[in-house]
Amino acid sequence: MKISHLTSIVPASMAIVGVVLLVLWTSMAPSSQFAVREPGLDNTPQAAVDSDARELVAGQPVAGPGIALDVMCDWPGFRGPRRDAISEEGTPLVRQVPPGGPPVLWQVDVEEGYAGAVVRNGRVFVLDYDKQAQTDTLRCLSLGDGREIWRNGYPVTISPNHGITRTVPALLGDAVITIGPRCHVACWDMETGQNRWLFSMVERYGSEERQWYTGQCPLVDGGRVILAPCGRDSLLVALDAATGEDLWRTPNPRGWKMTHSSVMPVEFAGQRMYVYCGTGGTAGVSAEDGRLMWDETSWTESFATSPSPLAVSDGRIFLSSGYDAVGAMWLQLKQQGDSIVAEAAGKLDRKQFNSEQQTPIFYQGHLYGIRKFRGGQFVCLDLQGNEIWNSGQDKFGHGPYMIADDMLLIFGDNGMLVAAEATAEAYRPLWRWAVYDQGHEAWGPLAMASGRLILRDMTRMTCLDLRRSGD
Numbered sequence: 001m002k003i004s005h006l007t008s009i010v011p012a013s014m015a016i017v018g019v020v021l022l023v024l025w026t027s028m029a030p031s032s033q034f035a036v037r038e039p040g041l042d043n044t045p046q047a048a049v050d051s052d053a054r055e056l057v058a059g060q061p062v063a064g065p066g067i068a069l070d071v072m073c074d075w076p077g078f079r080g081p082r083r084d085a086i087s088e089e090g091t092p093l094v095r096q097v098p099p100g101g102p103p104v105l106w107q108v109d110v111e112e113g114y115a116g117a118v119v120r121n122g123r124v125f126v127l128d129y130d131k132q133a134q135t136d137t138l139r140c141l142s143l144g145d146g147r148e149i150w151r152n153g154y155p156v157t158i159s160p161n162h163g164i165t166r167t168v169p170a171l172l173g174d175a176v177i178t179i180g181p182r183c184h185v186a187c188w189d190m191e192t193g194q195n196r197w198l199f200s201m202v203e204r205y206g207s208e209e210r211q212w213y214t215g216q217c218p219l220v221d222g223g224r225v226i227l228a229p230c231g232r233d234s235l236l237v238a239l240d241a242a243t244g245e246d247l248w249r250t251p252n253p254r255g256w257k258m259t260h261s262s263v264m265p266v267e268f269a270g271q272r273m274y275v276y277c278g279t280g281g282t283a284g285v286s287a288e289d290g291r292l293m294w295d296e297t298s299w300t301e302s303f304a305t306s307p308s309p310l311a312v313s314d315g316r317i318f319l320s321s322g323y324d325a326v327g328a329m330w331l332q333l334k335q336q337g338d339s340i341v342a343e344a345a346g347k348l349d350r351k352q353f354n355s356e357q358q359t360p361i362f363y364q365g366h367l368y369g370i371r372k373f374r375g376g377q378f379v380c381l382d383l384q385g386n387e388i389w390n391s392g393q394d395k396f397g398h399g400p401y402m403i404a405d406d407m408l409l410i411f412g413d414n415g416m417l418v419a420a421e422a423t424a425e426a427y428r429p430l431w432r433w434a435v436y437d438q439g440h441e442a443w444g445p446l447a448m449a450s451g452r453l454i455l456r457d458m459t460r461m462t463c464l465d466l467r468r469s470g471d
Contacts, residue, residue, distance in 0.1 A: 061193030106146025415439020
């Protein structure tokens with residue numbers, strides 16, 4: 001009887017001790033270990049709460065040992081020269097990689113986040129963050145070896161919130177335009193790193209800092225800087241790139257707030273417009289004078305909207321997101337007399353297509369992108385939303401992708417890079433390589449320049465040489 005009694009007490013006692021130890025361990029462990037990446041479950045504030053009493057003045061550039069690579073190349077902004085994530089520079093890329101993978105030209109540490117790079121003539125620009133100095137910091141690196149040519153920044157206090165950095169700069173002539181995590185817009189001299197102008201969209205326009213900081217990437221078009229501050233009276237604005245002064249402002253009659261998506265240029269009926277998804281719908285603004293040409297309220301923000309509006313063909317615009325039960329929908333632009341209107345033209349449920357982070361690609365009459373549903377399969381859709389193929393067991397999470405030399409380059413958020421034929425016929429992988437053994441949230445947009453692919457995960461930025469041997 002005594003033995004039987006002990007055998008029942010010991011397991012129970014051990015269970016109680018185990019529960020106590022687990023509670024103690026979780027209470028002492030860093031909270032970041034238990035961050036839940038689910039909407040509504042991560043206690044994310046609805047707006048940024050950090051304050052900074054320092055004067056908003058840029059510092060002086062600090063020179064480094066880097067030297068620009070002597071090569072003519074250009075990846076000037078978010079999703080490349082045409083904002084479509086398609087490289088047409090013509091450099092032949094490898095169809096097979098050696099057993100050791102493609103050559104790694106360089107790798108640098110970056111602050112945690114998802115900020116992507118831009119490239120011009122052997123220089124790489126990325127908006128990073130210096131935690132020690134507490135400054136948004138624009139870094140100019142050599143495309144050849146990654147060494148820093150210069151850096152410069154301005155004071156801003158930022159606490160990590162699923163990363164810090166988010167945005168991709170834009171290049172205009174000899175200027176670099178940036179939007180920082182807390183809505184600061186700046187212009188920098190590409191050669192020297194000197195700051196030309198700097199302001200806060202919160203102060204100038206009454207913008208609201210969103211819960212995961214600013215995800216909007218600046219647009220340069222027609223020699224101007226186009227932003228979507230979504231402030232008190234300014235839905236979109238155009239700036240003089242030389243001075244940073246307003247050229248025009250678009251009214252914000254519905255009081256929409258900023259999302260994490262970016263402004264996209266669209267051509268329709270002989271008119272150029274800028275299309276943006278705000279919190280309450282989608283709007284089209286005249287590129288000429290900023291007048292509001294149309295707005296439509298069927299597509300509203302559900303917790304967050306990160307993908308940007310994508311123009312396809314015949315006046316259709318594809319919108320997508322990836323939170324809750326949100327999938328995707330089409331807008332149809334129509335000419336009505338002297339006006340243009342936009343109408344909802346069908347929806348896709350999340351099983352057909354949804355995307356939490358990345359904007360899909362429109363290529364040769366088809367849509368390509370990562371569908372969040374089912375763990376991040378890469379899919380090809382026709383323009384009715386029908387699935388042509390999917391990547392099967394290859395899952396990419398929320399990772400970025402692009403097309404170069406008729407290849408899809410798809411970067412899984414765990415650090416696996418896959419090259420596949422860019423065809424609507426079938427999913428045909430050509431090669432794969434684990435860039436990072438334990439990649440984490442590799443969501444930053446890709447950049448391609450002269451056959452060099454620049455990618456990153458949460459804390460590392462890497463340049464791979466994908467040029468075909470002998471080219």
